[in-house]
Amino acid sequence: MKFKTLKGVQDILPPDISIWQQIEAASRAIFKTYGYQEIRLPIIESTDIFIRSIGETTDIVEKEMYTFQDKGGRSVTLRPEGTASFVRAYVEYHLYNEPPPQKFYYMGPMFRYERPQAGRYRQFYQIGAEAMGVEDPKLDAEIIAMLSKILKSIGLAGLNFEVTSIGCKECRPDYREALKNFLHDKLSGFCNDCQRRFELNPLRILDCKVPDCINLRKGAPSVIAYLCADCKEHFEKLKHYLGMLKVPHTINPNLVRGLDYYTKTAFEVTSESLGAQKAVAAGGRYDGMVDDFGGPPTPGIGFAIGMERIIPLIRDSIGKPETPDLLICPLGQEASEKGLLFAEQLRTRGLWVEANYESTSLKSQMRKANRIGAKNIIVLGEDELKKGEVLVKDMISGTVTKTSLDTGELAKIIRGEK
RNA sequence: GUGAGUGUAGCUCAGUUGGCAGAGCAUCUGACUGUGGCUCAGAGGGUCGCGGGUUCAAGCCCCGUCACUCACCCCA
Numbered sequence: 001m002k003f004k005t006l007k008g009v010q011d012i013l014p015p016d017i018s019i020w021q022q023i024e025a026a027s028r029a030i031f032k033t034y035g036y037q038e039i040r041l042p043i044i045e046s047t048d049i050f051i052r053s054i055g056e057t058t059d060i061v062e063k064e065m066y067t068f069q070d071k072g073g074r075s076v077t078l079r080p081e082g083t084a085s086f087v088r089a090y091v092e093y094h095l096y097n098e099p100p101p102q103k104f105y106y107m108g109p110m111f112r113y114e115r116p117q118a119g120r121y122r123q124f125y126q127i128g129a130e131a132m133g134v135e136d137p138k139l140d141a142e143i144i145a146m147l148s149k150i151l152k153s154i155g156l157a158g159l160n161f162e163v164t165s166i167g168c169k170e171c172r173p174d175y176r177e178a179l180k181n182f183l184h185d186k187l188s189g190f191c192n193d194c195q196r197r198f199e200l201n202p203l204r205i206l207d208c209k210v211p212d213c214i215n216l217r218k219g220a221p222s223v224i225a226y227l228c229a230d231c232k233e234h235f236e237k238l239k240h241y242l243g244m245l246k247v248p249h250t251i252n253p254n255l256v257r258g259l260d261y262y263t264k265t266a267f268e269v270t271s272e273s274l275g276a277q278k279a280v281a282a283g284g285r286y287d288g289m290v291d292d293f294g295g296p297p298t299p300g301i302g303f304a305i306g307m308e309r310i311i312p313l314i315r316d317s318i319g320k321p322e323t324p325d326l327l328i329c330p331l332g333q334e335a336s337e338k339g340l341l342f343a344e345q346l347r348t349r350g351l352w353v354e355a356n357y358e359s360t361s362l363k364s365q366m367r368k369a370n371r372i373g374a375k376n377i378i379v380l381g382e383d384e385l386k387k388g389e390v391l392v393k394d395m396i397s398g399t400v401t402k403t404s405l406d407t408g409e410l411a412k413i414i415r416g417e418k
Numbered sequence: 419g420u421g422a423g424u425g426u427a428g429c430u431c432a433g434u435u436g437g438c439a440g441a442g443c444a445u446c447u448g449a450c451u452g453u454g455g456c457u458c459a460g461a462g463g464g465u466c467g468c469g470g471g472u473u474c475a476a477g478c479c480c481c482g483u484c485a486c487u488c489a490c491c492c493c494a
Contacts (some may be wrong), residue, residue: 114493
């Protein structure tokens with residue numbers, strides 16, 4: 001085969017596409033009830049937007065970005081996530097001048113140069129939401145409740161909602177130091193990855209799955225104990241509101257976010273039915289980012305749902321695809337031309353009509369009708385054209401109805417209105 | 419970037435010790451002249467991922483390479 005898709009990217013074909021559309025439609029319906037409006041952002045941005053927001057030393061920026069020079073010599077990058085682009089637009093168009101909270105959602109592809117595996121692709125799709133301008137944890141609770149509602153309306157069940165607070169610029173460095181102090185003496189017992197993490201991102205050691213590491217880190221200080229007064233109060237209120245809104249969740253102080261910009265609230269939704277990449281959605285608060293991007297200090301919170309992560313969870317529960325309302329089976333050259341015209345007229349009445357372009361044997365046309373699941377057929381032969389009458393056959397019940405060659409009458413019969 | 423597994427028909431996969439390239443499904447045709455699903459018969463469809471090596475002979479053994487899959491890392 002000469003041409004094929006690049007590694008880690010995929011075509012989405014029918015019948016899978018109907019799953020995508022259902023997820024998108026369900027999400028839109030929920031977003032609407034919470035007042036979130038769609039925003040469409042470019043998939044390509046100036047590289048420094050991502051370096052600035054995601055963090056220079058993160059894996060995403062260091063080795064996973066699709067970055068290249070355009071013909072004007074500018075460094076540009078295919079977006080690896082949505083929030084940075086969103087905040088850029090938020091500042092660029094002064095969206096902070098709208099009454100807060102300003103609430104937006106987006107759907108689209110993201111790009112990361114990684115080794116593909118189950119649930120991980122180089123081009124992957126996210127449904128994201130961002131809410132700006134409100135610091136109150138009520139908004140945190142509300143957006144998590146909205147996420148829960150979306151996932152539920154898509155038909156997902158048995159998901160784990162994990163919530164934590166990772167502090168702010170004030171208290172996180174203190175915690176980081178305390179954690180490093182605790183780990184320092186035991187470091188030689190940890191796995192190679194953890195030893196590397198110690199300098200790079202010590203918080204991630206708390207998330208390591210190696211049994212020795214799990215043992216060694218017992219008794220390590222918890223983020224939550226180190227939260228400053230402000231962050232602590234925010235987190236306590238969030239837990240209260242989540243309870244009030246009846247969003248089932250667990251507190252996981254070891255939850256780690258891979259992006260530098262998160263502050264305070266961080267959350268993740270996982271499924272045990274997936275492989276190693278089991279996070280179906282994740283998000284958090286980013287109160288410093290608008291400021292960093294040159295806008296007025298503005299708090300923000302958002303999440304992203306991984307499309308490819310939820311599709312395998314619902315693929316089997318999706319209903320049968322739609323099938324044509326009518327297949328026109330012509331016999332002979334003249335009839336097949338008439339069939340083309342007829343199909344066109346019936347379609348303007350909103351019916352899904354298929355017409356055989358070639359007049360093959362009636363038997364093979366019937367077989368085709370059966371194969372494509374046509375709900376009705378009409379045979380268009382010399383007799384019909386001469387008499388101006390056709391028999392409409394209901395392919396499910398097998399009943400046959402005689403009618404004139406009139407598209408209005410035909411449409412009624414096909415719709416079961418007559 | 420690291421490791422393991424898998425590459426044979428459109429799809430899912432058999433293929434014995436090295437001995438003519440196979441099945442099911444799908445497609446088309448016929449049995450059945452203008453009424454489907456069931457059944458039966460037939461047809462089309464192959465660079466056995468690619469390149470080299472061993473051998474009288476390689477889908478099978480050896481070396482290399484590419485792709486896919488899963489996992490590590492990381493993450494939606």
